[in-house]
Amino acid sequence: MLKYSAAAVGAALLATSANGQVQVQGSDAFNLPDDISFVIEPQDPNVRRATARVNGNIITGTDVDHRVALILSAQEQEFPPEEIQRLRLQVLRNLIDETLQVQEAAAQEMEVTSEEVEAAYERFAQEARGMTKEELDAYLRSIGSSPRSIKRQIQGELAWDRLLRRNVQPFVNVSEGEVNELVERLNASRGTTEYRLGEIFLSANSANSEQVKTNADQIIEQLRAGGSFVAYARQYSQASSAIVGGDLGWIRLEQLQQPTLEAAARQMTPGQLVGPLEIPGGYSILLMIDQRQIGMADPRDAILSLKQISINFPAGTPQAEAEERGAAFVEAVESMNGCGDANLRAAAIGAQTVDNDQIQVRQLPEALQQVMLQMNVGETTPPFGDLSEGIRVLMLCGRDDPQETQGPSTDQIMAQLEDERVNRRAQRYLRDLRRDAVIEYN
Numbered sequence: 001m002l003k004y005s006a007a008a009v010g011a012a013l014l015a016t017s018a019n020g021q022v023q024v025q026g027s028d029a030f031n032l033p034d035d036i037s038f039v040i041e042p043q044d045p046n047v048r049r050a051t052a053r054v055n056g057n058i059i060t061g062t063d064v065d066h067r068v069a070l071i072l073s074a075q076e077q078e079f080p081p082e083e084i085q086r087l088r089l090q091v092l093r094n095l096i097d098e099t100l101q102v103q104e105a106a107a108q109e110m111e112v113t114s115e116e117v118e119a120a121y122e123r124f125a126q127e128a129r130g131m132t133k134e135e136l137d138a139y140l141r142s143i144g145s146s147p148r149s150i151k152r153q154i155q156g157e158l159a160w161d162r163l164l165r166r167n168v169q170p171f172v173n174v175s176e177g178e179v180n181e182l183v184e185r186l187n188a189s190r191g192t193t194e195y196r197l198g199e200i201f202l203s204a205n206s207a208n209s210e211q212v213k214t215n216a217d218q219i220i221e222q223l224r225a226g227g228s229f230v231a232y233a234r235q236y237s238q239a240s241s242a243i244v245g246g247d248l249g250w251i252r253l254e255q256l257q258q259p260t261l262e263a264a265a266r267q268m269t270p271g272q273l274v275g276p277l278e279i280p281g282g283y284s285i286l287l288m289i290d291q292r293q294i295g296m297a298d299p300r301d302a303i304l305s306l307k308q309i310s311i312n313f314p315a316g317t318p319q320a321e322a323e324e325r326g327a328a329f330v331e332a333v334e335s336m337n338g339c340g341d342a343n344l345r346a347a348a349i350g351a352q353t354v355d356n357d358q359i360q361v362r363q364l365p366e367a368l369q370q371v372m373l374q375m376n377v378g379e380t381t382p383p384f385g386d387l388s389e390g391i392r393v394l395m396l397c398g399r400d401d402p403q404e405t406q407g408p409s410t411d412q413i414m415a416q417l418e419d420e421r422v423n424r425r426a427q428r429y430l431r432d433l434r435r436d437a438v439i440e441y442n
Contacts, residue, residue: 052092053440054099059092063152067091069144074231075222086218090236098156100433105159110166112158120154121147157243160426164240168425174417182413186252195253195265198229198246198287201239202276203427216276216283223273229287238282238430240423247289255416261286281427290362299373300362301402307339309380310392311351322387329391330383338378339397357398372396 052059068091072079079087105111125136137147200219204212219232233246241248253262258279268274268288275285292298311329313322332349336342346353361369371381375396385391 051442052096053442054096055103055438057099057103059095059099063095063149064088064091066145066149067095067153070140070149071231071235073143073145074228075226079222083218083222086215090215094235095152096437096439097430097434098152100430100437101156101160101163104433105162108163108166110159110162112155112162116158117151117155120158121151124150124154161243163429164422164426168422168429169418172418172421172425174414174421178417179410179414182254182417183410185254186413193291193293194250195268195291196250196289197248197256197265198233198289199239199241199248200229200233200237200246200275200285202236202283202285203238203431204282212283213276213278216285220273220275220285223285223287229273238427240419240426246287249416250292251416255413255420257420258284281424298362298402300360300369302361302373303400303402304359304361304372304396305339305357305398306355306359307342307395307397308354308356308392309333309342309346309351309395310354310385310390311349312390313387319387326383326387326391333380333383333393333395336380336395339395342395355397368394 051061051064068084068088071087071091072084102112121136122133125131125133129136129139131139136150140147140150200216202212202216215236219227219236223229223232230245230247233242236242237246239246253265256262256265260277260279261284264274264277264286265288268286270288270290272288273285276283277286292300311325313325317325328349329351332345332351336345343353361372364372368381372394375381377396377398380393380395383391383393
């Protein structure tokens with residue numbers, strides 16, 4: 001059994017500079033020989049059994065298995081064995097962090113009770129999964145996970161939130177002058193673009209930068225293969241936005257306060273993923289969720305009243321018959337005189353209609369958005385679908401155009417700045433907890 005104190009090991013690697021700042025010394029400080037001969041052959045960390053004891057609290061292999069199963073269930077692609085092993089190591093690190101957070105909250109008499117965890121778990125089942133608590137229990141077991149795995153993560157998040165609220169947030173200050181300066185900059189930039197970004201931040205230092213970069217590359221590959229950004233952000237990101245799936249909300253690029261991130265985001269289009277980007281303290285992966293212009297009405301925010309008109313072809317319908325019925329459907333649609341006339345004409349040719357009076361343009365598939373924005377009331381989209389199953393059109397019955405927006409309020413800007421500073425202090429707080437931990441690996 002390997003046992004070490006992170007504080008003791010860290011002390012051997014650190015020195016204090018003249019200005020009081022802690023600095024990592026280079027390998028010269030150890031006077032290492034060029035030819036290293038191990039007394040005991042080192043174990044491959046990639047095949048080490050994933051169990052640990054953190055300040056006396058046990059993390060079992062089953063804990064890791066259940067969390068890995070939960071992550072894999074959200075992915076669309078198969079993972080090769082070496083990727084699953086990397087995932088297990090990352091999950092173990094996350095479980096260690098959660099354990100440290102729960103322990104710290106308990107040590108400061110802010111322990112999260114089992115009743116609070118159960119209540120949060122039930123809310124998660126209803127709001128995030130649309131299930132009852134019992135249905136979620138059964139689902140988790142069916143994928144090889146367990147309710148305990150999610151409850152453990154919930155407990156860590158609640159504990160960390162309490163610690164930050166008491167030990168970090170009260171000591172973060174944003175002056176009125178800073179906010180006013182940013183408001184002036186935003187007003188001057190009216191009509192320019194603001195962005196809704198997703199971020200996955202991985203903390204790194206000079207000792208582990210290469211490994212963290214490798215992990216970030218693997219996350220990028222898995223996201224591009226169809227992985228859920230929200231799921232990966234919740235599991236891997238070490239930023240405070242992890243709890244909301246990495247969503248930074250609507251921001252101006254200046255609010256990122258990172259030139260590297262600003263430059264990358266400025267070149268991105270909605271849906272694009274970039275990274276890993278090296279920034280002070282680690283690496284970031286960015287997802288451009290959406291864009292809009294500050295203070296200007298976005299046409300995609302228009303609320304539409306739509307009527308879907310469709311005709312379906314039963315399985316086994318001959319191609320010639322499907323083509324004939326499709327042509328008749330298109331001809332009938334073109335002869336309709338607006339939405340008031342559509343239901344009767346659709347019924348006459350065996351077509352179905354469905355109404356939706358509250359759909360936002362941006363909720364439609366991207367291919368339809370520009371088409372809808374160019375249409376007048378009573379007009380229809382070109383037919384879409386296929387002859388093997390059926391074709392349909394959307395008819396525009398009404399549109400409520402959006403009002404101009406004023407951009408983020410003073411309170412929103414202040415909250416954004418406070419969140420960024422809390423996040424930086426939170427990262428240091430967690431590093432301190434790791435440094436002081438006694439961890440035993442089996």
